[in-house]
Amino acid sequence: MQIPVDTSTLPNGLRVILSEDHATPVVAVNLWYHVGSANERAGRTGFAHLFEHMLFQGSEHVGANEHFELVQRAGGTLNGSTWLDRTNYYETMPSHQLELALWLEADRMARLLPAMTQEKLDTQRDVVKNERRWSVDNQPYGTWWEKLPALCFPPEHPFHHSLIGSMEDLTAASLEDVAEFFRTYYTPDNAVLTIAGDFEPAAARAMVERHFAPIPRGAGRPALPSMAVPPQFGAPRREVVPDAVVATRILLAFRVPAAGTPEWYTASLLAAVLGNGEGSRLPRALVREQAIASEATAYTFDLHKGSDLLVIDVVARPGVAPDAIEAVVVAEVDRLIRDGVSTEERGRALALLETGWIAGLQSAGARADRLSQFATYRGDAALVNAEPERHAAVTVEALGAFVREWLVETNRATLLYVPQPTPAAEAA
């Protein structure tokens, strides 16, 4: 399966990807800004994400809350998300409403600041603090996705600090921060715009030209601090977190080569061998055969800068002692290093990845996001079409060599959540 890819660049530096498909009268607009929590300065953790919220608060010609309303009234869906090193904004529209989505995106890229007020910032700050309480503070294991990067990257590294941010830093964010962040990072030369689905290329190109070409290029961005780290941890790392949980959860992370490198495809396929599907190694051994865990998965973080992480993630059955679950997870890794990966395991993992790849690209929105991702991280959206072959090129020998080199004890970081007794609940 090949996705059509047409790439061009406006004089102001905005990269534009068009991917036509007329199966259904739906069109997706997707913008990736190459900025995320990694770009935050000290004392402003969480700001990139708070800023994403501000982009839904209107712009010069769009009122507060009007962005959502205009898209929904047009019959479209929309959202945005913030990651360590990128932020995306997207709409899926009935195809005759394409220009509305482009106009909305252009108005906030060109003219966000006239709409920014202290009141809006204060409101969104409180909304984000509630998002933090909801997704992190009041959820079992909710802190894992800030504790794991903190354990795996040194303090000065841009991926070390919390993406959702601390309450103190969220409190400190100001309107001046909003203006500075906007002028620095929300510029056409720091963005990729993808249109996928049902559109007429000449008309779409003209719309993009009309709405985005007048936006001036940015004045340049400060370089990210170095992402370079030693290729491996060098010594085991470990953090034990007592938490209000019922069962132990262990996250065992390995530092691996950055996403997009040839070795990374081996790591990615290995993750599928270990923990994609009930028949993969860890669920089969820990959930089915030993019945010691209720969930076992493995995945890569897909970090494209410096290095990536391969993570084994296991939730024990309630009542299973932390050292017992840790011992069986480590035993599985050691067995893997000893015996390698079989031809059958590789074939199973590749077959699942193949179906998942095709099924995952059925919607215009998903295709647009993939294309923006490849343009942003790999510099060429068309590389998306090579993805299945790059996984298929990984041999069992490469998998075996990879586990022996990268899954060694000195390249492991262990984050262990253990149940702590909760204060006695009061009952009336």
Place this chain on the structure above:
Amino acid sequence: MTALPRPTAGAPRPYDFPAVHRDVLSNGIRLLVVPMPRLPLVTVLALVDAGAATEPVAQAGVAELTARTLMEGTGLLDGAAVVEAFERLGTAVSTWADWDDSGASFTVTRSRLDAALAQFADGLRAPRFPAADVARRRDERLADLQQQLAEPRGLADERFDGFLYAPTSRYARPLGGTAATVSALDDAAVRAFHATRYGPAVTSLLFVGDITPEDARAMAEQRFGSWRTTATAAPTPEATVARAPRHAVLVAKPDAPQSELRVGHHGVPRAHPDYLAIVVMNAVLGGLFSSRINLNLRERHAFTYGASSGFEWRRSAGSFVVRTAVKTEVTARALEEILREIDGMRAAPPTPAEVSLATDYLAGVFPIRFESTSAVAGALANATSFGLPDDWFSTYRDRIRAITPAQVHAAAQAHLHPDRLLVLAVGDAPAIADSVAAQGVGPVTTVAAEYDPTEAR
């Protein structure tokens, strides 16, 4: 850099819900085929009229445990071998029980469809239900229930139903059953449920994707045509409510930074003639981002990351519930605003702009909901389960657009019942009890997380 005026929409391109080809196999299985040949993928879904609502209360969870263990061994293969067989074909079968049906589904590339379908049919028709695997799946459910005690969102949903419905009602217990009912299940119970409830007379088979009706018919006939059982559907029981007047329950989660709030009551069956007016009414009230409840609680007061309302649609009457999570200190204030919005929805008709936002959205977003084979299969399964007319999808957009503010107002007055709201909060009970009680929500009871109203003696 001057701004261009807001663009006007072009001419809408026509959209038709994909054509559905209906047929019946020689043994009575209903066959629905939707060709979507764009990508080399096919989703297969088997829908069995054997929902959790119809299982004995004392065996709550048997439908779900049966579904979860269907693929735990067939013929000469044990469960691990079945899983591996599917995964080698690049697919995995998901199985589930819902209130009104049980089901199983997989999505596979076209060239591997026949092999996967053969394996799939074996699981549905002749599962082995090994005692050890049934016990393991049962223990996984018991582990989930224990884990849920520490997870406020799921706990709030589960306890809301527990306190809403009469303790004797199946609907007071979660779909997957309670610790008490699940503990009593074993392979014999699962085998009996399968034997009496799974069979051709109560099964619909859906093929969606890169396949013709002729090919689907031939494959289905080959793999399912010789299936014979005497299984029949069981009548759906009425839902009975625990107590009608307003009351509140606080589920204690000491020192919780947020309260998980649920506010609602018993709703109406899916077959109710007001269905579309209720859907639009709910969109205005709390169904959309731009709805009254979300704009009030999130964008005006910043009490929460999000707030929504919804009707749960079942053959019997499901619930109407407002859901949100708010900072502990503002729990009562947020509750006050929710009560105000429910009252306001009844007090006066919504503006034409509010109603057109909802209807334009619901009609416009329709094609976006059906881009994937699994989404189309899921929607058709839903329509099949509820016995909706064959033209349901092809006429949906016109019927949604025809809903008026007066109809929405009438639906609010008929189907929102402020006088019998149940308020449930999982949170820091001592910190919120007095201020919640001051909202006039009736008697307030505090219970521990472990307190299960269906097991109260």
